[in-house]
Amino acid sequence: MVYQRQKGFSLIELMLVLAVMAALAVAAFFIYSKVQVARTANQTAQTLAQAQAILKGVFVSEKYNELTTAVAVAGKFFPPQMTSSPTTLKNQWDGAVTINGSDARGAPITSGGAVARHFAITYEAVPDDVCKRLVPSAALNFGRVVIGSTTVFDELTDTKMDISEASIVSACNGNSTIVFVGS
Numbered sequence: 001m002v003y004q005r006q007k008g009f010s011l012i013e014l015m016l017v018l019a020v021m022a023a024l025a026v027a028a029f030f031i032y033s034k035v036q037v038a039r040t041a042n043q044t045a046q047t048l049a050q051a052q053a054i055l056k057g058v059f060v061s062e063k064y065n066e067l068t069t070a071v072a073v074a075g076k077f078f079p080p081q082m083t084s085s086p087t088t089l090k091n092q093w094d095g096a097v098t099i100n101g102s103d104a105r106g107a108p109i110t111s112g113g114a115v116a117r118h119f120a121i122t123y124e125a126v127p128d129d130v131c132k133r134l135v136p137s138a139a140l141n142f143g144r145v146v147i148g149s150t151t152v153f154d155e156l157t158d159t160k161m162d163i164s165e166a167s168i169v170s171a172c173n174g175n176s177t178i179v180f181v182g183s
Helices: 011-058 069-074 128-139 165-171
Strands: 083-085 088-090 096-102 118-126 144-147 150-154 176-182
Touching (some): 011 118, 011 176, 069 088, 069 096, 118 128, 128 150, 128 165, 128 176, 144 165
Antiparallel strands (some): 083 088, 096 118, 118 176, 144 176
8 A cells, every 4th residue: 555645734834833923923013112112212312412412502601591492493403303383392202392491400490680500301291111211311411300290310409319210110100291401
């Protein structure tokens, strides 16, 4: 009796290949979203660093009383895709970005007797996963960072504090407002 050998794959072999492909697709989906978050946080940190460098180049006297969002838009301190009108900026999450002269705590100072020796850049509606990655990388370029009402880094005031990862994680909840204060 002569047995003929079948050609092709068995059903079990095909199902095993499909299972491996499905597992790889699921893994890629989860990894891709984490990579996207990291990329967005890095781009935003670079944007903040560039804006700060331009600011310091324009305001060489380090008196930021005249600094407003409209001045930042006119001076092209931020990329063009963030400009939503001649006087306003928006981030990629559709939150407002404001910039102004401030005190060391980030409170606005525009005119009057006090000299604004610092500036504050405020990002609104930052997703918590991006917030957790953005703040540690961008904080090193600024003297103070506040998420909501929680100060997570401070080198400008008398109550100096190193960057606190635990504070960042607990403060980044929902769509956060982050204030970066520089001088």
